[in-house]
Amino acid sequence: MSTPALIALVAIALVGLASVVIGSLGVRVARSTSDFLVASRTVGAVPNAAAISGEYLSAATFLGVAGIVLREGADALWYPIAFCAGYLALLVLVAAPLRRSGAYTIPDFAEARLHSPRLRRLCTALVLLIGWLYLLPQLQGAGLALTTLTRLPSWVGIVGAGVLVVLSVVAGGMRSITFVQAFQYWLKLTALTVPALIAGALFLGSDRELDRPSAPTFAEATTISVETPVRLEVAADTALTARGTVDGRIVDGPLTWAPGVHEVEAGAELRFEAGSGVPVPAGSPPTDREWLEPHTGGAQLLEIYSILVAGIAGTMGLPHVLVRFYTNPDGRAARRTTVVVLAMIGAVFVLVALLGLLSRAFTPELLVDGRTDGAVLLVPTAVLGDGWAGWLLGGLVSAGAAAAFLSTSSGLVVSLAGVLFTDVLRGRLRDFRLAALVSAVVPIAPALAVTRLDLALTVPLVFAVAAATFCPLLVLGVWWRGLTPAGASAGLLVGAVLSCVGVGFTLVGQVPEGSLGVLLLRPAAVAVPAAFLTMVLVSRVTRAEVPLDVDRTLLQLHAPERLGLSRDRLDGS
Template sequence: MSTPALVALFAIALVGLASAVIGSLGVRVARSTSDFLVASRTVGPTVNASAISGEYLSAASFLGIAGLILREGADALWYPIAFTAGYLALVLFVAAPLRRSGAYTVPDFAEDRLDSPKLRRLCAAFVLLIGWLYLLPQLQGAGLSLSTLTSLPSWIGVGGAGVIVVLTVVAGGMRSITFVQAFQYWLKLTALLVPALVVVSLFLSDSRTFDRPAPPQFPAATTVDVRTGVVLEVAAPVTFTARGDIDGRSVDGPVRWEPGRHTVLAGSDLHFAAGTAVPTTAGAPTTDRDWLLPMSGTAPDQLLEIYSILIAGILGTMGLPHVLVRFYTNPDGRAARRTTVVVLAMIGGFYLLVTLLGALSRLYVPQLLVSGQTDAAVLLIPSAALGGSWTSWLLGGLVAAGAAAAFLATSSGLVVSLAGVLFTDVLKGRFRDFRLAAVISSVIPVALALVVTRMDFSLTVPLVFAVAAATFCPLLVLGIWWRGLTATGAIAGVLVGGGLSAIAVGVSLFAVLPSGLLGVLLYRPAAATVPAAFLTMIVVSKLTRTEVPADVDRTMLRLHAPERLGLGGDRTEHRRSAR
């Protein structure tokens, strides 16, 4: 194994060890169910904001956003904008009332607000679906990081991440991972800030520019190993040598591509000379100038996709179970609101650094546009910019540590939220059942990550947000702000929004999408599914208005009245003490 690979492996192992040690601190203070589920609601705004930011900024944010910027340019900026703006919606509509509800989980809130065990069970099912669907890319990100930086098999990264997450959660639940995730946020921020400063200084001393009406160029002779089949597009004739299956025929020698699209199957090797124009994945901007310009594709369909991305990102953040459970840990609603404001600043700074590194990746690692492995841009840019020096090895190790923190932080948050639902709604037991729930929550996504081909973050993560936006966002917004919501209306809305989103997820992941409007709505379904869910809840609730809970006014007062009036109070039916 090479020196850079050993440095990266050591950094990843060190993050895993540090996470386990910090998590063990929570064992000393985790003594009740409330400690395990919501850290006894004693986490202050600054610490909680760090933990939320560490949890929210997943492998998809650390690796995927930079890859999207590298491939799509200005149009990809809508993703970090939507993911950040989601917290503005949270602070305005959900954070404080949700904390005042006194609930432990989203299903707990649903039953408390509408007194419906059926709705609670339905919400529990969607918590598991969203959590497992979101855990899959986090674990696959662990495998990608390990295989890219060390050439070890990806299954080692997947399995190792699963084990560390389970041990951290089992040790002390929410109490443990609060400390761990706060540490991991600052590690991730450092892992982006230092390489960004170094690479920017190199860029400023260089004469290269993005504003060219030409494709990006390989800075040096480059061999690209195509691991998954890809369709590439070139804007000008390109000559290179190749070995493999190119455009439906076996090739072992020189190849000349004319402008247009070309197919390369997995297992092919492409060798490009220095200065050769870089082919890009089909549908992405082919020249640097187009890459800089927004809306460079077909306007009608692309505009719909952008609106759908914004809806999914902003409203989906309001419905992610592992994000929502964090607001239950604040002492009161005011602290929950202050926490959200701090989170906005933290994740905003993070996304600025990711965007910067993604843009610079187009100059330093353009070969990823050919292989399709754009998610690896942040991992490879230090060595590409600095060459084989000790500085590049150390920066590569720091980035590897940040990537490890990214997938561990989000995975542990997801496992806690899933375990909380299994614990309160399925196992209904004591501490040992919470630990069993944590193991069950991890086993299924780990197994899927090992057997399912790794999927692009730009596909899987927005789909998760779309499901959350079409299920829990309408339930929370209407449940908090509209006294006329009924259990039947809520169930119907969740089923319609969740069902349509699930269909879109299945088709997007396992079928070839049609072109045009239908293909866009299947690929980015939130523009259709979220309005359908809201409309269904409102219409069905009005048709069943006699089912409005008799104590709705008291419940609404508890959600919105300031804590100093003494009208709130935590739910107690799930508080259990250790045996």
């Protein structure tokens, strides 16, 4: 194993070890069900904000956002905007009322609000679906990071991440994970800040440009092995040497690509000389100047709307994010937590967007073989060269990547285990540990079996599912007295079906072109309004089923804690 690979592996192992050790500290203080599920509701605003930021800033953020900026340019900036705006909506609409509900999980909230065991079971199933769908790209991100950095097979990273997450969670539940995720947030922030500052300084001191009317160029002769079929676009005549199947015919020697789209089959090898233009994935901006300009026409405008809806509404519906607000002492602390989170995640999104921008200058070759998700991991050695400085900086970034997939995976496993513990096992604390093990093991098999997915595609799909299901339930449940169990159930089912259609098409890789393909990949623009509308219409038809204590429940959700009307105070908890 090479020196940089060994350094990266050691950095990842140290992060895993530190996470397990910090998590084990929770054993000393986690003794009750409340400790394991919501840390006894004693987490302050700043520590909770660091933990929320740690779990929210996933492998998709750490790796995927920079990758999509590298590929799509200005249009990709809508992703971090949507993800940050989601916390603003969460602050205004649901953070404090959700905390005052006294619930442990989303199914808890649904039953407390609407008194329907059937609705609770449906919510339980959706929590598990969303959680496992979100764990899939996290585990694949772990495999991608390990393969990119060390050349070890991806299954080692997938299985290793699963084991580390289980060890962290079973130690002390939510209380332990709070400490672990706060540590991982600060590590990720450091691992992004240092390379961003170094790469930015070196870029400003060089003659590199990002506003040329031509494609980015290879700094040196580069050979690229294509592992999956790709469609590449060039803006000008491009000379290369190819071996394999290109444009439907077997070639072995020099050729010249005319401007347009070219198809390259898996197993092909492409060699470009220094100064040659870099081909880009078909549909992406082929020149740097186009890459810097936003495009808002036709299907692209529809995609932007759907990204915004999914990011904003999806944040309000992610179970592992919502469960964090149950750990605050009261609703006021929940609001303060959300404000701090906005600052923390905003800083990280600025850094990953900057690294995506800089990767266009330093690692444009990633556009050819589709490894754009690895941009953050490869920028250090591209900037500082193949020496100890680049290797050590790469080790720091490797540690940050490990923290990214471990923190979000841990949060997901805690939220899934909480639902399995309260709604399926209904047992003792050892059953929580069993639930955590099941929660982590289930997605490992599909993560190993499914071809590596583009993080920039799969994570927004999970946000879309959350947006079309739990966002309408929470917003209407908190603010509309007319919601009924039948209306809530119908809306959840409609939102789940419409959003999951896109998940299915993405997993099989069969998505048509045009607006229909955009809506399949980004279903939130249709699924979220449909879910809201269904909940309202069915509730109107079944208005006789409005719970008799709805006014009392809404008073508990909205009354300030000092009045003593929250569910916690009334229950004596």
